[in-house]
Amino acid sequence: MSPLMATAILTEALRRDYGTRPALRDVNLEVREGEMFGILGPNGGGKTTLFRILATLLRPHGGRASIFGRDVVAQARDVRRALGVVFQAPALDRHLTVRENLQIHGRLYGLDSATRRTAAAELLERFGIADRASERAGRLSGGLQRRVEIAKGLLHRPRLLLLDEPSTGLDPAMRRDLWALLRGLRDAAGVTVVLTTHFIEEAEGCDRIAILDGGRIVACGPPAELRRDVGGDVIVIRTTDPAPAAAEIERRFGGPVSVVDGTIRLERPGGHLLIPPIVEALQDRIESITLGRPTLVDVFIRRTGRRFEDGSTA
Amino acid sequence: MTTATGLLGPVTALAWREIVRFLRERHRVFGALAQPLLTWALLAAGLRGSFRLPSAPDGMSYGTYFFPGTLALIVLFTAIFSTISLIEDRREGFLQGVIAAPIPRASIAAGKVLGGASLAFAQAILVLPLAPIAGIRLTPSVVLTMLPAIAWIAVTLTAFSFCIAWRMESTQGFHAIMTVLLMPLWLLSGALFPASGAAPWLRVVMAINPLTYGVAILRRCLDPGSTAAVAGLPGTLPSWVVMIVFGIASCSLAAVLARSPGRNP
Numbered sequence: 001m002s003p004l005m006a007t008a009i010l011t012e013a014l015r016r017d018y019g020t021r022p023a024l025r026d027v028n029l030e031v032r033e034g035e036m037f038g039i040l041g042p043n044g045g046g047k048t049t050l051f052r053i054l055a056t057l058l059r060p061h062g063g064r065a066s067i068f069g070r071d072v073v074a075q076a077r078d079v080r081r082a083l084g085v086v087f088q089a090p091a092l093d094r095h096l097t098v099r100e101n102l103q104i105h106g107r108l109y110g111l112d113s114a115t116r117r118t119a120a121a122e123l124l125e126r127f128g129i130a131d132r133a134s135e136r137a138g139r140l141s142g143g144l145q146r147r148v149e150i151a152k153g154l155l156h157r158p159r160l161l162l163l164d165e166p167s168t169g170l171d172p173a174m175r176r177d178l179w180a181l182l183r184g185l186r187d188a189a190g191v192t193v194v195l196t197t198h199f200i201e202e203a204e205g206c207d208r209i210a211i212l213d214g215g216r217i218v219a220c221g222p223p224a225e226l227r228r229d230v231g232g233d234v235i236v237i238r239t240t241d242p243a244p245a246a247a248e249i250e251r252r253f254g255g256p257v258s259v260v261d262g263t264i265r266l267e268r269p270g271g272h273l274l275i276p277p278i279v280e281a282l283q284d285r286i287e288s289i290t291l292g293r294p295t296l297v298d299v300f301i302r303r304t305g306r307r308f309e310d311g312s313t314a
Numbered sequence: 315m316t317t318a319t320g321l322l323g324p325v326t327a328l329a330w331r332e333i334v335r336f337l338r339e340r341h342r343v344f345g346a347l348a349q350p351l352l353t354w355a356l357l358a359a360g361l362r363g364s365f366r367l368p369s370a371p372d373g374m375s376y377g378t379y380f381f382p383g384t385l386a387l388i389v390l391f392t393a394i395f396s397t398i399s400l401i402e403d404r405r406e407g408f409l410q411g412v413i414a415a416p417i418p419r420a421s422i423a424a425g426k427v428l429g430g431a432s433l434a435f436a437q438a439i440l441v442l443p444l445a446p447i448a449g450i451r452l453t454p455s456v457v458l459t460m461l462p463a464i465a466w467i468a469v470t471l472t473a474f475s476f477c478i479a480w481r482m483e484s485t486q487g488f489h490a491i492m493t494v495l496l497m498p499l500w501l502l503s504g505a506l507f508p509a510s511g512a513a514p515w516l517r518v519v520m521a522i523n524p525l526t527y528g529v530a531i532l533r534r535c536l537d538p539g540s541t542a543a544v545a546g547l548p549g550t551l552p553s554w555v556v557m558i559v560f561g562i563a564s565c566s567l568a569a570v571l572a573r574s575p576g577r578n579p
Contacts, residue, residue: 055414080416091411093403095335107327108415152411 008033008068008192009054015062016049023049025215027063030052031194031208033159036172036186039196042308045238046215046314047196048088054194055085084153084191090145091152092156094138098129098148101137102155109156112286116155123151143174150181150297154191161185163195167202179205179286200296203210211300218303224297230294230302231241233271237264238287245282252281263306267294324417328425329432332396334435345564347437351444354384358448374449374540379450382532383505386525388441389434389468390500394492397432397475420569423480427472427568432489450536459535470561476568477506496572503529510546523562529555 002176009031016024024046028065031037031148041047052058053065064071070078092101099120106116111287124130132140137148138219146166153161161182167175179202185191195206203209203223210220219226239245246264257266268274272293279286300308336342358377403409412422442460445452477494482488500506502516503525509517531551548556558559 057410057414077416080414085411085414087407087410087414088408090416091407091409093331093335093408094406095338096331100331100334104327104331105411105415106410108324108417110323110416135402189384 006032007240008035009037009065009194010069011050011063011065013063014053014065015048016053016058016060017312018049018092022215024053024060026100027212027215027217027218029210029217030194033068033192034190036183036185036193036207037195038203038209039194039212040200040203040209040300041196041212042196043198045212047198047212048164050163050212051196052239055083055162056080058119074166081156082159084150084156084161085160086146086153086161088164088166088168089206090137090149092145092148094136096137097134098124098137099133101148102152103154106155111156119155119157120151123154125209127151141164142169143171143177146170146174148182150178154185158191160192160194163193165196165198167197167199175202203296207297210302211296213304213306219299224294226299227294230298231267232269233267234292234294234298235266235268235271235274235278235289236292237282237289238262239264239282239285240287241285245285248280248287250279253278258301258305260301260305265298267298267302317352321396323426324421325424325428328412328422329429332399332429333433334428335399336396342395346395346433347388347441348437350384350387350391351441354380354448355394377447378449378537379508380506381445381450382452382501382529382536383405385438385464385532386467386503386505386529387439388438389464390471390496390525392434393430393468393471394496396433396472398427398488399481400426400476400479401488407467415455416519419572423473423476423565423568423572425470426476427565431465432471434472435465436470438464446537448524456535460532463528463531466557466561468531470528470557470564471525473561473564473568476562480568480571499523499525502526504533504547505529508546524556527556527560531557553577569571 007030009029011029014024014027014029015022027050028044037098039047039050045136049058053060053072053210054067055073056079059073064073066072067079068082070082072079088153093104102120103116111119121130124133129140129147129151130143140148146169150161150163150166153163159175163182166178166182170178182193182195183205186193195202206223208220208222210217211226211227212218214249218274224313237245237249242259242262242264245257245259249264249266257264260264266274275289275291279289297308300306328485343358354377357380358375361376396563400409403412409422413419421567442457443452478491479488482491502520502523504520509520509526512520527548531550533547534550534553
């Protein structure tokens with residue numbers, strides 16, 4: 001495999017504004033073929049804008065983006081053929097049956113009727129919806145509709161599957177199913193999977209992630225590596241008076257100590273050794289004190305200074 | 315893949331979808347067909363004694379006069395209902411999948427127009443055999459001239475309606491446009507009353523209205539011999555010229571508009 005082949009997505013200084021508000025700023029990103037790549041960020045962080053540019057539905061205002069070496073603007077038609085796109089709101093016709101939806105999609109992608117039939121049958125089988133093929137899409141549950149949507153996105157055998165918030169509206173069990181399915185695609189068919197998400201736990205399951213906040217990539221890499229960068233353990237303290245308490249901790253135990261949304265945070269190697277003296281020092285001003293391994297939430301806070309509005313808490 | 319067959323696939327796929335959807339939504343069949351027929355029956359019965367064209371022969375009833383207008387209304391309603399589904403396609407998400415497909419955007423317009431126009435054509439043709447009830451004789455030559463006329467009017471009105479619906483974000487918005495633009499288009503086309511008896515200013519409006527020429531074509535086709543109903547009507551040839559220009563303009567505009575997907579496709 002040549003190095004050129006190995007690049008699925010490449011963006012350089014990508015920029016997009018909505019009016020005067022920048023939605024994407026200087027986004028540089030490289031996704032390699034066969035990766036499962038997550039674009040994590042809070043709502044309004046620019047994820048959907050990036051998704052839409054990669055799906056050739058929105059033009060960038062600056063910089064460039066290419067998919068398998070093809071420019072998303074100048075060679076949009078080629079890019080579209082290489083892409084399977086799964087939208088947040090399923091792009092199904094509720095009045096048509098599952099099979100008819102796949103048929104239409106196949107015809108839009110120029111598949112001949114034999115290919116359409118065999119590919120549709122195979123995907124419906126693989127996704128466990130073969131028995132629902134003759135039902136109208138609108139009668140299926142949200143989870144099954146999402147599966148039909150993904151089957152549709154894969155019908156023309158794209159090299160890259162691009163999904164916008166695929167877990168939205170799914171219950172935890174359906175979410176696990178979806179993930180097993182996406183991993184299976186990546187492992188068995190070598191499909192590059194790129195998805196946007198605002199679920200931290202979901203991002204943890206990706207090979208690599210980019211954290212997008214305020215239109216910028218604030219961190220990019222494998223989740224474990226990003227967590228490691230935070231350094232040591234994370235101590236989070238709730239107190240009645242966060243600011244003076246933080247100042248006191250910083251004075252007595254050394255910095256840096258930050259206050260994020262009313263809670264005190266500090267990252268230290270060997271954090272458990274620090275807890276008894278902190279409790280001793282602050283005594284009953286402490287409402288709670290927790291020690292944890294850094295998560296992507298901590299990565300986000302570390303890079304942005306703000307708390308991440310996780311999908312599960314929002 | 316940009317060959318003619320490569321283009322035809324998506325267009326016919328989208329047109330086929332229009333037709334399947336239409337047949338599955340019974341209320342649309344009812345709305346586009348039953349309502350114009352009911353209007354025709356009620357107006358024909360209600361105005362039987364009141365309405366008389368100047369210098370019309372005795373046999374010319376309002377039902378006869380109104381029949382071509384009824385066909386135009388069926389075509390218009392079907393065109394409207396087909397293109398109004400564009401707003402649902404957008405809202406429900408179907409359209410975004412089509413827009414992300416490797417097809418020219420114009421084929422989205424072409425598919426919608428082909429599908430909608432086929433439905434409009436089929437509905438009008440279904441009603442055509444009722445012409446004798448309206449006192450109109452159907453000869454093979456009448457039917458043969460009606461087919462291209464209805465087909466072209468169907469294409470034109472569906473494309474015109476597509477142009478209005480493409481940027482619309484709500485069906486309410488479309489209904490507003492329908493009330494102030496599309497219905498008057500039909501009301502002032504000579505479908506309901508002839509221009510010859512209208513106020514001078516209205517006659518000007520009717521002369522500008524392109525659908526006047528479409529209805530004139532239908533009226534001349536259905537009533538080749540009589541002069542009464544066609545008195546003051548534009549001739550067949552100029553009518554066709556106007557309709558062809560109107561149709562090509564509508565189709566071209568639809569194709570151009572479809573290039574920009576609009577907000578939140």
